[in-house]
Amino acid sequence: xxxxxGFLTPNQEKGVDELLKLDGIAEAMDGxxxxxxxxxxxxxxxEKIPVDVLPIVYEVIDEILKxxxxxx
Numbered sequence: 434x435x436x437x438x439g440f441l442t443p444n445q446e447k448g449v450d451e452l453l454k455l456d457g458i459a460e461a462m463d464g465x466x467x468x469x470x471x472x473x474x475x476x477x478x479x480e481k482i483p484v485d486v487l488p489i490v491y492e493v494i495d496e497i498l499k500x501x502x503x504x505x
Contacts, residue, residue, distance in 0.1 A: 439471030440479060440494050446471055448503030 436442070441449065450464040482490060495505050 439475035441471045442505050445498055445503055
């Protein structure tokens with residue numbers, strides 16, 4: 434499995450980008466925005482979650498994304 438920065442793996446970031454369908458320039462930028470939001474914004478939030486709870490958060494995110502067809 435790929436290393437996570439933020440809550441998503443790089444593969445999940447790509448998968449969310451493919452699920453999100455926008456028009457025009459927004460479609461061109463959504464992948465970058467997803468990556469920045471996860472790697473910068475959510476990384477800071479992750480620091481506030483107790484280390485023993487983090488694997489549970491990852492598992493929940495993985496299961497939600499798997500239900501949407503995105504593998505870790």
